[in-house]
Amino acid sequence: MVEKLVIIGSGPAAYTAAIYAGRALLEPLLIAGSLLGGQPSLTAEIENYPGFPRGISGPELMQAMLEQAERFGARVQLDEATGVDFSRHPFSVITSSGPIEALAVIIATGTTPRRLGVPGESEFVGRGVSFCATCDGFFYRGKEVVVVGGGNAAVVEAEFLTRFASRVHLIHRRDQLRAEKVLQERVLRNPKVVPIWNTVVTAIVGQDNVTAVRLRNVQTGEESEVPAAGIFVYIGTEPNTAFLGGQVPLDAQGYIQADQQGQTAIPGVFAAGDVQNPLLHQIATAVGSGAAAGMTAERFLAELASVGYAELRLRVRGPSVVEPGTPA
Numbered sequence: 001m002v003e004k005l006v007i008i009g010s011g012p013a014a015y016t017a018a019i020y021a022g023r024a025l026l027e028p029l030l031i032a033g034s035l036l037g038g039q040p041s042l043t044a045e046i047e048n049y050p051g052f053p054r055g056i057s058g059p060e061l062m063q064a065m066l067e068q069a070e071r072f073g074a075r076v077q078l079d080e081a082t083g084v085d086f087s088r089h090p091f092s093v094i095t096s097s098g099p100i101e102a103l104a105v106i107i108a109t110g111t112t113p114r115r116l117g118v119p120g121e122s123e124f125v126g127r128g129v130s131f132c133a134t135c136d137g138f139f140y141r142g143k144e145v146v147v148v149g150g151g152n153a154a155v156v157e158a159e160f161l162t163r164f165a166s167r168v169h170l171i172h173r174r175d176q177l178r179a180e181k182v183l184q185e186r187v188l189r190n191p192k193v194v195p196i197w198n199t200v201v202t203a204i205v206g207q208d209n210v211t212a213v214r215l216r217n218v219q220t221g222e223e224s225e226v227p228a229a230g231i232f233v234y235i236g237t238e239p240n241t242a243f244l245g246g247q248v249p250l251d252a253q254g255y256i257q258a259d260q261q262g263q264t265a266i267p268g269v270f271a272a273g274d275v276q277n278p279l280l281h282q283i284a285t286a287v288g289s290g291a292a293a294g295m296t297a298e299r300f301l302a303e304l305a306s307v308g309y310a311e312l313r314l315r316v317r318g319p320s321v322v323e324p325g326t327p328a
């Protein structure tokens with residue numbers, strides 16, 4: 001059986017693409033990946049997604065998007081895409097439970113949190129090192145924790161952790177935060193938050209669990225240690241594109257190169273959300289590009305039915321033209 005449209009991912013971009021494709025009667029099949037609902041399902045409070053003046057929890061928002069997609073015929077397979085074959089049409093998406101043939105594919109695999117790469121980080125994952133305050137914050141009631149980073153995610157999660165922790169050390173390598181001003185002001189006003197500027201983490205130490213975090217001031221070189229039962233890392237993200245095996249052109253940072261409609265250099269292969277946007281990582285931007293990719297995929301499939309794949313491949317012009325299967 002050949003699927004009309006396979007969408008890889010189950011975050012805001014994937015669900016939105018599925019809503020549009022579903023309403024075009026394409027019965028899209030989503031390969032959900034290990035994080036059903038995508039990154040919003042890891043956060044307790046979303047305040048900047050339009051339509052929810054009092055905010056909404058991430059899991060609630062994603063459940064609503066899923067229901068909306070399913071209402072229009074989307075199907076979700078709890079599976080991981082481990083590879084693709086875009087060198088022939090229909091395409092093949094390799095999953096843990098076997099290959100799936102598809103006439104069109106939308107890649108919406110988002111990003112994964114970047115790691116610090118310091119001693120102790122890998123050893124203590126799940127025993128004090130976390131990338132998700134919403135998931136793990138509860139375990140740190142009355143304890144001191146460290147949050148690393150200066151962007152929106154770092155400050156929002158630092159603020160969230162003050163509900164549980166006795167103190168939140170906010171470690172940032174610069175002398176000011178990168179987060180939106182409104183978020184900065186709120187977190188810096190919180191008496192439980194202790195900012196530590198111009199500082200990087202050099203090691204995470206402990207016995208069975210984390211007990212402290214070693215620091216170095218990047219200006220003075222001074223070394224120090226803060227006691228902490230947990231460390232939450234929010235220092236950016238990396239695109240989930242390794243499974244594509246170089247079959248779709250990527251930029252230098254590994255993000256998929258796609259145009260504003262989500263079209264990659266391979267006709268019939270589209271990208272949406274954070275995985276194709278190195279600069280803007282928001283639910284609203286992911287949703288916008290998911291809608292674009294869903295609509296463009298629908299147009300592609302309509303044209304495919306009338307002229308065939310060979311003709312459509314010829315129509316993609318300009319410097320981004322590559323033969324399917326050409327490594328980036």
Ligand SMILES: Cc1cc2nc3c(=O)[nH]c(=O)nc-3n(C[C@H](O)[C@H](O)[C@H](O)COP(=O)(O)OP(=O)(O)OC[C@H]3O[C@@H](n4cnc5c(N)ncnc54)[C@H](O)[C@@H]3O)c2cc1C
Pocket residue numbers: 008009010011012013014031032033034035036037038039040042043045046047048049079080081082108109110111153157240243272273274275280281282283284286
């Ligand atoms: C803690 C936190 C708080 C945030 N708070 C906000 C906020 O308040 N407001 C806001 O606008 N944004 C927020 N963001 C950012 C926002 O969540 C992302 O920008 C958005 O989710 C991107 O959507 P996406 O669909 O592109 O990717 P993601 O949400 O990252 O979803 C990617 C999907 O791809 C799947 N996947 C990955 N690899 C594979 C594979 N090989 N096979 C199959 N599936 C795969 C995953 O399982 C996941 O379902 C926050 C992010 C974090 C981490």
